[in-house]
Amino acid sequence: MEKGTWRTMQQYCPNCSRKLTGVLNDRGVCKMTCDRCHAVIVSSAKNVRHYVVDIKMPANI
Ligand SMILES: [Zn+2]
Numbered sequence: 001m002e003k004g005t006w007r008t009m010q011q012y013c014p015n016c017s018r019k020l021t022g023v024l025n026d027r028g029v030c031k032m033t034c035d036r037c038h039a040v041i042v043s044s045a046k047n048v049r050h051y052v053v054d055i056k057m058p059a060n061i
Contacts, residue, residue, distance in 0.1 A: 014055055015039045
């Protein structure tokens with residue numbers, strides 16, 4: 001990653017509404033883990049108008 005290209009993303013956990021902060025990598029993918037409910041949220045920006053969020057819930061709920 002080049003210097004100065006860090007992009008952060010903030011969103012709320014879809015499961016428990018905790019505020020999460022993640023860093024996008026060079027492909028526009030941001031992986032966040034909720035420290036309250038341990039859901040894994042993978043956000044990816046396909047382009048400026050298309051935005052995909054994957055939510056993986058922990059197995060023990
Ligand atoms: Zn959560």
